[in-house]
Amino acid sequence: MSEAAEIKIEQAERKEARANTILYVDGVSVTFDGFRALNSLSFYVEPGELRAIIGPNGAGKTTMMDIITGKTRPDTGDVLFRSDVDLTKLDEAEIANLGIGRKFQKPTVFESHTVFDNLLLACSGGRGVFQALFHRLGNAEKLRIEQTLETIMLVDKRDETAANLSHGQKQWLEIGMLLMQEPELLLVDEPVAGMTDSETEQTAKLLRSIAIDRSVVVVEHDMEFVRDLDCKVTVLHEGSVLAEGRLDHVQKDPRVIEVYLGR
Amino acid sequence: MTDYRQKYQMTPVIGWLLRDRGGMILLSILIAASILIPVGNLIVPEGSALHVPTWMMSLLGKYLCYALLALSVDLIWGFCGILSLGHGAFFALGGYAMGMYLMRQIGDRGVYGNPELPDFMVFLNWTELPWYWFGFDMFWFAIVMAMFVPGLLAFVFGFLAFRSRVTGVYLSIITQAMTYALLLAFFRNDMGFGGNNGLTDFKDLLGFSLQSDSTRASLFVASAVMLGICYILARCITNSRLGKVLIAIRDAESRVRFTGYRVEYYKLFVFTVSAVMAGIAGSLYVPQVGIINPGEFAPALSIEIVIWVAVGGRGTLYGAVLGAFIVNYAKTFFTGVMPEFWLFFLGGLFIAVTLLLPKGVIGAVPAFGSPDRQSVLAGLRKRISNGRANQGGKA
Numbered sequence: 001m002s003e004a005a006e007i008k009i010e011q012a013e014r015k016e017a018r019a020n021t022i023l024y025v026d027g028v029s030v031t032f033d034g035f036r037a038l039n040s041l042s043f044y045v046e047p048g049e050l051r052a053i054i055g056p057n058g059a060g061k062t063t064m065m066d067i068i069t070g071k072t073r074p075d076t077g078d079v080l081f082r083s084d085v086d087l088t089k090l091d092e093a094e095i096a097n098l099g100i101g102r103k104f105q106k107p108t109v110f111e112s113h114t115v116f117d118n119l120l121l122a123c124s125g126g127r128g129v130f131q132a133l134f135h136r137l138g139n140a141e142k143l144r145i146e147q148t149l150e151t152i153m154l155v156d157k158r159d160e161t162a163a164n165l166s167h168g169q170k171q172w173l174e175i176g177m178l179l180m181q182e183p184e185l186l187l188v189d190e191p192v193a194g195m196t197d198s199e200t201e202q203t204a205k206l207l208r209s210i211a212i213d214r215s216v217v218v219v220e221h222d223m224e225f226v227r228d229l230d231c232k233v234t235v236l237h238e239g240s241v242l243a244e245g246r247l248d249h250v251q252k253d254p255r256v257i258e259v260y261l262g263r
Numbered sequence: 264m265t266d267y268r269q270k271y272q273m274t275p276v277i278g279w280l281l282r283d284r285g286g287m288i289l290l291s292i293l294i295a296a297s298i299l300i301p302v303g304n305l306i307v308p309e310g311s312a313l314h315v316p317t318w319m320m321s322l323l324g325k326y327l328c329y330a331l332l333a334l335s336v337d338l339i340w341g342f343c344g345i346l347s348l349g350h351g352a353f354f355a356l357g358g359y360a361m362g363m364y365l366m367r368q369i370g371d372r373g374v375y376g377n378p379e380l381p382d383f384m385v386f387l388n389w390t391e392l393p394w395y396w397f398g399f400d401m402f403w404f405a406i407v408m409a410m411f412v413p414g415l416l417a418f419v420f421g422f423l424a425f426r427s428r429v430t431g432v433y434l435s436i437i438t439q440a441m442t443y444a445l446l447l448a449f450f451r452n453d454m455g456f457g458g459n460n461g462l463t464d465f466k467d468l469l470g471f472s473l474q475s476d477s478t479r480a481s482l483f484v485a486s487a488v489m490l491g492i493c494y495i496l497a498r499c500i501t502n503s504r505l506g507k508v509l510i511a512i513r514d515a516e517s518r519v520r521f522t523g524y525r526v527e528y529y530k531l532f533v534f535t536v537s538a539v540m541a542g543i544a545g546s547l548y549v550p551q552v553g554i555i556n557p558g559e560f561a562p563a564l565s566i567e568i569v570i571w572v573a574v575g576g577r578g579t580l581y582g583a584v585l586g587a588f589i590v591n592y593a594k595t596f597f598t599g600v601m602p603e604f605w606l607f608f609l610g611g612l613f614i615a616v617t618l619l620l621p622k623g624v625i626g627a628v629p630a631f632g633s634p635d636r637q638s639v640l641a642g643l644r645k646r647i648s649n650g651r652a653n654q655g656g657k658a
């Protein structure tokens with residue numbers, strides 16, 4: 001077979017791999033001052049999929065989210081949304097408006113606003129300066145906010161200032177803000193850090209229900225929680241994928257045991 | 264609570280203005296002052312105890328301009344976290360625009376009697392008016408320029424700074440650099456703005472003598488009215504969804520970005536509006552003090568404005584107004600009695616407020632503090648014990 005034909009076949013294969021993905025990360029590398037945080041990272045997420053990403057501290061999980069959401073630019077590699085939108089060319093606001101929502105590792109809500117206003121600001125719709133200046137709260141918006149309050153179990157905290165919420169409640173509020181954005185893809189960084197066991201359980205349930213009609217990528221250290229999520233797991237190590245599959249499967253992988261679970 | 268929220272969202276501007284207690288008090292005082300003070304000056308005879316001397320009316324008018332300037336700084340600093348240390352530049356530019364009009368009004372009554380050229384240009388042997396002085400013989404044009412020029416500068420400056428995501432201390436430093444650069448530029452004689460003497464010896468405004476009590480009373484009223492209007496405008500902005508986005512930017516800028524807002528446009532909007540307000544303040548200030556010179560661009564003055572806001576109470580709008588009055592009254596007092604102590608006092612005041620009254624004077628008034636506010640003393644005790652705990656922790 002000629003070389004040209006081989007390349008063609010390879011391209012065709014890659015195209016096929018891409019075709020049915022909501023998120024396609026291929027060969028992404030990024031270096032900070034000589035330190036390789038991501039090393040030719042590749043993975044794919046299918047529409048409607050719930051995916052857990054685990055890996056030791058410093059594996060590059062948060063950096064991966066930074067790349068997808070436009071905060072950090074990769075040195076090399078492709079990041080595609082809905083198999084054709086090149087995310088490496090867009091900035092944070094554009095990517096958010098495309099339908100990718102992100103929860104930070106450290107819960108980040110608008111502390112001086114009420115829970116209600118936090119959700120209102122996240123509510124999908126006009127983001128323009130003058131739209132915001134002349135915006136009046138509509139009934140449809142109000143209804144959506146009320147529904148989200150119920151989903152995130154914060155109905156009775158509606159008029160509470162976000163600064164007064166517990167750590168776990170802030171995590172939920174941030175997830176609620178993502179939902180208000182109506183994203184197709186949610187990236188959730190360590191959602192159960194600082195939560196009680198029962199809160200953790202509720203959060204797993206919440207994320208599973210969210211994943212029914214959206215794609216969700218969850219980064220988490222808590223193995224019980226990951227087990228509760230009951231989904232495909234990707235193990236990151238030193239900036240690339242070490243193993244992928246069901247949790248039981250990856251837990252048996254000797255390399256995974258060595259770098260992560262065994263310790 | 265639900266009911267309250269419903270009303271809060273659904274009623275028009277008037278509704279929430281009535282619920283804005285500090286704002287209502289401010290607006291009432293402004294209305295009362297703009298009636299009583301001119302009456303006390305123009306109608307009450309001079310011997311009476313209720314007579315308001317002209318110097319006092321002018322002084323209060325000057326404070327009103329400072330208050331508007333403080334309001335403009337609070338709008339960006341208190342609500343969006345943009346600490347501008349160069350707002351004096353916008354104020355001065357507004358002042359120069361008005362000053363240019365007042366210079367043209369002098370006509371042939373100058374020392375050299377040239378009907379076209381201001382004295383300083385004749386002195387420099389210039390033969391014709393520079394192009395950028397055209398139009399300033401018209402009052403409306405000067406007023407438009409007093410808003411347009413600061414607004415344009417803020418827009419261009421903000422566009423570059425916010426697009427490059429310059430924030431925090433770096434932004435404060437480049438705003439200082441901006442006002443300093445303008446200070447140096449306006450000092451130059453060949454800029455055509457009167458060099459270090461600036462613009463002065465004004466005679467009249469719209470044909471009315473600037474020396475007459477009735478003109479001064481009108482300027483006082485105009486300042487009070489503009490402060491009131493700008494307060495309401497600023498309140499409209501902060502109470503809108505846009506205002507909530509601004510506060511969100513102040514608290515968690517990256518979260519706002521990842522929520523899909525273009526943070527730079529929001530900052531640009533409020534920064535430009537604020538600069539226009541500062542320009543208006545400057546244009547009202549100049550006819551009342553009778554001079555505008557490059558000293559108004561001094562970086563230290565811009566820092567002083569921020570102190571006014573901090574003293575009054577950042578992020579409340581009316582606190583900024585109060586702070587401008589308190590600090591400037593103190594300044595007038597000190598520079599009269601013991602001028603050498605003024606800067607020490609100002610520095611001490613700033614430190615005292617930062618340590619004891621982090622929410623400013625307004626924050627210490629129970630009716631205006633937040634519901635979970637602690638008393639000043641309790642707050643202080645907590646700070647001290649925290650300080651001890653921290654020291655203990657380190658040891």
Ligand SMILES: Nc1ncnc2c1ncn2[C@@H]1O[C@H](COP(=O)(O)OP(=O)(O)OP(=O)(O)O)[C@@H](O)[C@H]1O
Nearest residue numbers: 032033037055056057058059060061062063064105
């Ligand atoms: N902006 C940056 N500049 C320099 N180094 C960085 C930067 N961001 C991340 N790193 C480094 O890249 C590596 C990967 O970091 P990252 O935050 O992605 O890890 P993580 O997998 O999210 O870890 P954790 O589980 O602790 O959250 C770390 O060693 C970190 O120090």
Ligand SMILES: [Mg+2]
Nearest residue numbers: 061062063105
């Ligand atoms: Mg991380």
